[in-house]
Amino acid sequence: MRNLQGRLDLCSVNTATLGHREPLSITIDRIAAAGFGGIAPWRHEVENANVTDVARQIRALGLSVTGYCRSTYLPATSQAQFAANIEANKAALRDAAILKARAFVMVVGGLPEGSRDLDGARAQVIDGIGELLETARGCGVPLALEPLHPMYAADRAVLNTLAQALDICAELDPGHEGHLGVAVDVYHCWWDPALRASIARAGQDDRLLAFHVCDWLRDTRDLLLDRGMMGDGVVDLPDIRRSVEQAGYDGLVEVEIFSKENWWRRDPGEVLRMCADRLQTVC
Template sequence: MRNLKGRLDLCSINTATLGHREPLSLTIDRIARAGFGGIAPWRHEVEKANVADAARQIRALGLSVTGYCRSTYLPATSREQFAANIDENKAALRDAATLGARCFVMVVGGLPEGSRDLSGARAQVCDGIGELLETARDCGVPLALEPLHPMYAADRAVLNTLAQALDMCERLDPHRSGFLGVAVDVYHCWWDPALQASIAAAGQAKRILAYHACDWLRDTRDMLLDRGMMGDGVVDLSAMRESIECAGYEGLIEVEIFSKENWWRRDPDEVLRICADRLQTLC
């Protein structure tokens, strides 16, 4: 396992960690000034600014774009809406290419409004990823399927385990082109009894495209907006990263924390200092 001490160049900050409180240009400057090697911006920030300007600033500061967050949800109640969702994702993939993103993070979506058809939603996701693969290849940006904790199956993602995501990858990309893989997020995967086997399988297939770090608080008050800073929760983060890296992952370690009542209220530079310390000592 790599030693992160003094190696913030191996670490990245997902801009959600700072709460989207400032213009993207200021956030980019902060992350670079703090010594991190990478950044993962969100679409609403990039689209509110200018993708070409953001790309130039990121390159000038020597940052890698570890991922572009995130996809438009795929499942829909009509063919027209499904087609529109596909088109939005194709446009986002083109922006990801402009940014030089290492992957486009696919949070695939939950049940369409009013639906109880879980298998139908999952079938739409599979169809949608299949349609997006050609654009991903054309843009040179891999799709990273991110399984979310099962508590989000209704509204955010019907893709809920790493094994499920890998099965979809194998069905859609059996020749392992390099343009379809997975993003492993601690918050969503740490609980999975099959996690070690799934990580090993993902590594063998060379499909680990991103690794997101945070922690799970024992007394979580909000399932979306109360993630823990690394070391404040119950996850053995060192063991988790060891598994990821033993499986062959050589990319950056990306911090992604949603924390409305805690970290999003703190000074952004303080948050970055604490991220840097925890990454180098606990992760």
Template structure:
């Protein structure tokens, strides 16, 4: 009997404690304190705040509020892009990410999500950008170890290679992890986001390899709409698109992932126009019904 046949996938029915809400799903429209309360009141077990949510806030106070409401911080989003046109800007990018790692540590985040960046303006050198990404992650890894906050590299769909991420598949992210952190220190791994990875014909094998290496740090869900109108801001609610999310979750859990299932939806023209209660209620239903 193979591993897939032996594995019993977790049942999310009445287990919202196994699920997390990324604050982007609610559109960044309310103060973080109110969002924390909404997520906890809806019964979810985790929250993943964005740095923009904490601007001007007392991070320690926010951490205490999250803890008081019984929520796990499944991730802190997201890194400053690494590639830069000058050495000075590259150094500033590293410094900015180190500061964010300190906030992630204060929050008790299970990982710091790394969206590594595309090519600097005017550049056509994608390999050069990838080299900067490798150097940048290497420069951040010691800080991650010291603060006990793993770096989670999030591969983005290839359509974002120019401006948002030159890491575009799980296999590519895993190769980078192994090159920078051979044997795995436990502080460099991968965030698998359904929106970005569902199309990849090598996904199952890549996720399995990442699992064997102990590199699976986060799992994000939403859906890919067949008639997507905006590649950044028109993600679908789970069940409204073409991704077999239950099969994908089985794949990730078969590979050893036992963390929370995190909903991350950017939907400017649809979900971000709805009331938070409706969004969270729909997330709760769809996580149990189609994920």
């Protein structure tokens, strides 16, 4: 396992960690000045700016884009809406290419409004990823399928385990032609009894595209917006990182924390300092 002490160049900050409270240009400057090697911006930030200017600023500061967050949800109640979702994702992939993102993060979506058809939603997800794969290859930006915790199956993601994501990869890219893999986010997968076996499989299949860290608070108050700072919860972060890196992952370790009532209320400089400290001491 790599030693992160004194190696913030091996670490990245997802801009959600700072709560989207400042213009993206300021956030980019902050992350670079704090010594991190990478950044993962969100679409609404980039789309509210100029993607070419954003890309230029990021490169000028020596940052890499570890991921572009996130996909438009895929499942829909009509074919027209499904097609619109596909087109929105294709446009985002083109922006990801301008940013030179290492991956386009796919949070695939939950059940369409009013639906109870879980199998149907999952079938739409597979169809949608299949339609996006050619665009991803053309743009040179891999699709990183990010399984979300099962508590989000209704509204955010019917993709809920790493094994499930890898099965989709195997179905759509059996020849390992590239540009399709997974994002391992500890918040969503730390509980999974098959996690280590799935990480090993992802490594064998060369599917590991991103690794996200935060912590799961024992007494979490909000299942979406109360993620913990690394070391404040119950996740064995070094053990999971060891598994990911032993499986062959050599990309950046990305901090992604949604924390409406705690970290998003603090000074952004303080948050970045704490991220830097915890990455080097408890991850």
